[in-house]
Amino acid sequence: MEELEGLFRSAAENAAGYRRSLAERPVGLPVDQEALAKAFGGPLPAGPTPHERVLADLIAAAEPGLVASAGPRYFGFVVGGALPAATGADILAAGWDQVATNAVTSPAAIAAESASGGWLKELLGIPREASAGFVTGCQAANTVGLAAARHQVLADTGWDVERRGLAGAPPVRVIAGAERHATIDRSLRLLGFGTDAVEAVPAGPDGAIDVGALREVLRAGAQGPTVVCLQAGNVNTGACDRLREACELVHRHGGWAHVDGAFGLWAAASPATRHLVDGLELADSWACDGHKWLNLPYDSAFAFCARPDAHAAAMSLAAAYLVGSGGVPVGADLTAESSRRARGFAVWAGLRELGRDGVAALVDRCCALARRFAGGLTAAGFEVANEVVLNQVLVRFGDDARTDRTVAAVQAEGTCWAGGTTWRGRRYMRISVSNATTTEADVDRSLAAITRLAS
Secondary structure (H helix, E strand, C coil): CHHHHHHHHHHHHHHHHHHHHCCCCCCCCCCCHHHHHHHHCCCCCCCCCCHHHHHHHHHHHHHHHCCCCCCCCECCCCCCCCCHHHHHHHHHHHHHCCCCCCCCCCHHHHHHHHHHHHHHHHHHCCCCCCEEEEECCHHHHHHHHHHHHHHHHHHCCCCCHHHHCCCCCCCCEEEEECCCCHHHHHHHHHCCCCHHHEEEECECCCCCECHHHHHHHHHHCCCCCEEEEEEECCCCCCCECCHHHHHHHHHHCCCEEEEECCCHHHHHHCCCCHHHHCCHHHCCEEEEECCCCCCCCCCCEEEEECCHHHHHHHHCCCCCCCCCCCCCCCHHHHCCCCCCCCCHHHHHHHHHHHHHHHHHHHHHHHHHHHHHHHHHHHHCCCEECCCCCCCEEEEECCCHHHHHHHHHHHHHHCCCECEEEEECCEEEEEEECCCCCCCHHHHHHHHHHHHHHHC
16 A cells, blocks of 8 residues: 555656646657657566556656646647646546446546536526536537437437437438537537538628528528537637527527537636627537636536436436436436546536636636737737637738748747637637636747747
């Protein structure tokens, strides 16, 4: 037992040391992939290796390939950091090694999900009677939400899609914005609809769905089972669909409204940005990440559904040996995984650490820092393409080639990290401010580096 305690203590101390280094650590530098592969490679040992040697070898092999994505100057892919209490809870979750299938396999894990699910719904303005599935990311959350939608719109026609499949089923209309996230398309592939099923609705100037065009698309098609995918937080501009109008339109046509709110749904947690997602409570399902703006450790996301019966019908399973299944749907009944890690502990801890006011302050601070980025870049003579309504900034450095050179130079230099994107046929640097530890000084330091390298 003393050996185990020493091993765990060593791992925690190394992780804490790494986290302490993030404020000054180069964010992303060129990696020797061949050396990294060699460090992890070699033949599988024939016999056992002492625990402490395994841990030391892992640290040595991984260190050159770690990206400081948990740090304050990583602005790529809408990646947050990981709150201290939530990280500690995740360490405990690994040590406790719970199987969060249901309340028999881990009563504590399910109780943590139930409590934090209620807090999440309160923060986001989602109806309290909605179900909450704890999943890996918004890919899984979108898939769960759209599976529930598929179940319900076909059940309304008398078709049992879980038993009979899609072959021979009434056709389902799938309508989505032209600037939807790619995870929507992959969910549609996984659910058997295919991407050709999408009736794309044009986006307005800010990237949000054109509600007038949505109205025309709904009118023009055949009436029947209909699923409409809406968005809170365009991945490039941060713009949110006009959810109240859109949901009311969808429901007038008897459809199901699903909201992909990977990061933008967190606008609801702050009085300053709540208006951007007005009407979100009218939707039928919602997808939202925890490891983005809420700054929970990877992996953490949520699939909410206004119809818990549809949610469970689409996702649950039963088996003679599976004690604890049935009854009120929890845990594996609401996700695509049965052997689930207990990610609810970190969610509970993160929400306790921040509280309602802390979450709102986190959202407000990131938005203010994004505006600081936009102001500094504009003052330096660069083109900021979007109105900064949330935490996303699109900036262009002249032409496409110069923009791509600047993105590559920033990534290689290491002060900060931001990705490139194509929006409306033009190349941009995409800056996402999502980390709870980012300060004005981090933004100013990054602005100086970007301006220097762009010049």
